[in-house]
Amino acid sequence: MRPKLTKSARYKCLEFLKKNSYELYLSYCGVEDCDPSHSYGPISRTEFLLHYVIKGKGVFNADGKSYHLSEHDAFLIYPDETTYYQADETEPWSYIWVGFNGIKAENALTNASFSKENRVNQFYNKENLIAIVNKMLNASKLTYANDLKREGYLYLFLSALVQEKYDIKSKEADIYDYPYQIYVDHALEFIKHNYEKNIKVNDIAQYIGINRSYLTTIFKKTINTSPQEYLVKYRLEKACSLLKTTDLPIGVIASRVGYDNPLTFSKVFKNFYEVSPTVFRTQQQEPIYSNKKE
Numbered sequence: 001m002r003p004k005l006t007k008s009a010r011y012k013c014l015e016f017l018k019k020n021s022y023e024l025y026l027s028y029c030g031v032e033d034c035d036p037s038h039s040y041g042p043i044s045r046t047e048f049l050l051h052y053v054i055k056g057k058g059v060f061n062a063d064g065k066s067y068h069l070s071e072h073d074a075f076l077i078y079p080d081e082t083t084y085y086q087a088d089e090t091e092p093w094s095y096i097w098v099g100f101n102g103i104k105a106e107n108a109l110t111n112a113s114f115s116k117e118n119r120v121n122q123f124y125n126k127e128n129l130i131a132i133v134n135k136m137l138n139a140s141k142l143t144y145a146n147d148l149k150r151e152g153y154l155y156l157f158l159s160a161l162v163q164e165k166y167d168i169k170s171k172e173a174d175i176y177d178y179p180y181q182i183y184v185d186h187a188l189e190f191i192k193h194n195y196e197k198n199i200k201v202n203d204i205a206q207y208i209g210i211n212r213s214y215l216t217t218i219f220k221k222t223i224n225t226s227p228q229e230y231l232v233k234y235r236l237e238k239a240c241s242l243l244k245t246t247d248l249p250i251g252v253i254a255s256r257v258g259y260d261n262p263l264t265f266s267k268v269f270k271n272f273y274e275v276s277p278t279v280f281r282t283q284q285q286e287p288i289y290s291n292k293k294e
Helices: 105-111 126-138 144-172 180-194 201-208 212-223 227-245 250-256 262-273 277-283
Strands: 004-007 011-015 025-033 039-043 048-055 057-062 065-070 073-077 083-087 094-101 120-122
Touching (some): 065 073, 180 212, 212 227, 227 250, 250 277
Antiparallel strands (some): 025 094, 057 065, 073 120
């Protein structure tokens, strides 16, 4: 069955969408300005269904509980459960909805703070959520490009919910999702491709999306050194290679390993190797590391 788009002045719905992914797929979506006391259900569905209230009021019944909802509230319906919801008789709600499923669906909802015990959440990025659903609705034609668009918009919709909750939590405490090694690997890769620039440890932390203190902690726990020490050592090893294999001036080598000032480079080099870059080039030997730290 091909996708079906239904339009009217107060209602727009895209349904009968083909499942193109087992990870996460859109089943249907829509937007509606409800009439006073308009109701839906009792009914059950085979997928997750998330409504987001744009304006007005209504009530949502699930698991024997009633939730009185208004603007910015989102309510979640789980697969294979019977629910009922109704618009207020004096201030009927308008809402958007997204029906979806897949093996990633529940994890995404959990990260957006939804659960069977927590069916209702507030989200304040209303205009963004509406815009994403409208893009889903506009991608209604049966083409492969539109299949990809709709799937992409579903990811954007869920990521917007997750991001808002993370932003709120991050004001209370820094929250990092991945094991230490993942962040360290990203940091090492960033250093590898940017050491020749005048980058600082703060730049590395900002690129990864964590604070400097946390980056330092996980570096020491993972590779037994600080990011600053690692960055300096990495640059100086590159400098040693250039000193051995080229006749480039010291100032040029300094700039090629991230030091704008040749004097600073020479000072750091001598602190680590106990000889100046010039002497090292003359000796043509493997450096002996000093116990001093820059």
